[in-house]
Each structure stands twice: as C-alpha cells, then as structure tokens.
Amino acid sequence: MTRFALTLLVALTCAGTAHAQCFADYKAKKDAPLRLHYGVAQIGGACSAGAAARELTPRLAAQGWTLLQVQSVFGPEGLDQRKNSAGQYYLRF
C-alpha cells in the first residue's frame, strides 16, 4: 500500500512536471516606424529559451512582428509580476 502510494505520488509528480504550464517573456519589434513590445506568451513545447524562441517566431511573424529576444522561461508563479509590464501583450500570442 505504501509502495503503491509512493508510485502514484512519483507518477503524479512526473506527470505534473511534464504538463506544467510554461511561459516565456520576450521582446519583439515591427519596422517602419519602429514599434517595440514586451510580452508574455504560453509555450506548448519544451520549457527552454531556445524552444520558446523557435515556437514564438512564427506566431509573432503571423502578425508582422519580429522576435528580438526571449528573456526567460518560467512557470505560472512568474506571471503576476510580469502582467503589468506586458500590458496588452500579456498572453496575447
């Protein structure tokens, strides 16, 4: 019983890690005239800056934006402190 509970816990933890929500904050631009924005977006794939950049580039390009830099990746706990800065670009892309 104890063993089963432990296994379940481990399994849940693993599943939780695998499906934990991943977010990235990034900087993007549009040319002529130059427009800049700082935004937060949810990442579906691997939770790393490189993967986030690969995923975000086409998403932003669809709206005419060019990704400049992915600042960092973080979990849901980092959302609140960035919500204000991102403004209208909070989870928009």
Added chain:
Amino acid sequence: MPDNTTSASDIRRTGGRLVVMGVGGILALLIAAALLLFLTLPDSGAFDARVERMFVENADLTSQAEIKLLEILAQSGTAFADTLASYRLVIFVLLVFATGMMIAALVFLILLVGFNRRMAQIERAGIQVNSLLISREENTVYLNNLGFKLTDAAMETMSILAEARMDDDVLSGSEIEGMISGRDASNCEEAAGATRIKRLRDTLGNQIVSELLVKNIARRGYMLAVEKDVIKVL
C-alpha cells in the same frame, strides 16, 4: 621646329588638353565628394537599429512607459534622418554648383591665357588688318578705322585689288592695267601695272608709317610713336 618655340596651334592644343584634364579633375573631385557624402551619412535605419539594440541589451526595459519612450526616441531619430537626407540633397546641389563654377573659372582662365599669348603675338606681329573700308566718295581707305587718303589712280588700284581678293583672284600687272584702262589684258604691259602697285604702296605705306611710327606733330616736329622702354640700340 626647335623645341623652345611655340606656335599658336601648339597653344590651342595644350589649352584644349588642359581644359580636358582640368574638367576631368573637377568631375573626379565631385564624384569623390558625392560618394563620400552619400556613403558616410547614416541612413534612416541607423537610429532604429540603435534603439532596438538598447531595447534588447537592457533586460529591465520592460514597462510599457519605457517602451513607449523608446519608440518616440526612434521616431525622432527617423525624423532627424529625414532632415539629414534633405541636407544631403542641398549639399549635393551646392556641390554641383561649385563644380560648375570651377569649370567655368578654369575655362575662363585658359581663355585668358590664350588671349594674352595672342595679344603678345599681335603686338609683335605689328599691324594686323581686321577691317578694310574703301570709301570711293572720300577717296579714302580705312584700315582698322585709320583713314588714309589716296589719289584717284591709287584708289582705282585699291578697289580692283579688293574686288579680286573677294573673289580669291590673283591679278598680274597687265591684268590690273587692263582693268583700269579698259583695254584687253593682252595689249597691256606688265610694267604699267607694276607702276600702279608701286604708287599705291608708296602713298599708303608712307601714310601708314607716319600714322603708326613716325608722327608729325604740327608746328613742333617729328617723333617716333613707340614707347620709350621698347627701344634698344645694339
């Protein structure tokens, strides 16, 4: 021809070469200046790129107000770049004007040198006739607006020579005599025409020399009509 002498055609040729070289040099200068002008001035993207780099390099530039300020900075930079572009155009136009002035100055300089040499040559060559006016009523020939009174016979000879010159004809002595006397040239003597020419030369030459060289000042006497400092006695 020895090397240390020049002729009028030489001068014209060197002058032409100088003009071509000078104009070429000026054009090369203009092109170099224009290239420098258009290559060294930053294009409008330079300001945007600078602002973009600032935005990327400073990780804490994330608040909306700061980003708005950066955008305004980039816009003012773009406006400044537009101003620079118009300045560049103005500078280029001024450059073209300056080049035109330089070319004109060069051409005038060359012309001036040419005229100076030509003047010196004319001064050395003595009298050069650029107008010959024959007035039959006054029996006077005007050479370069200097009037010379001729006898009737000399006037006839002068008119015939002038007409022949206008037709590019050369007249022999007998032809001259024939035209004046109205007889056929074959019946006239060569010597008669030569005498007429001699008389014309005498009266005209005498008057020309007295006008240009040996002047007669009324009731005082005679004087050479040349500058003091050009006279040398060997």
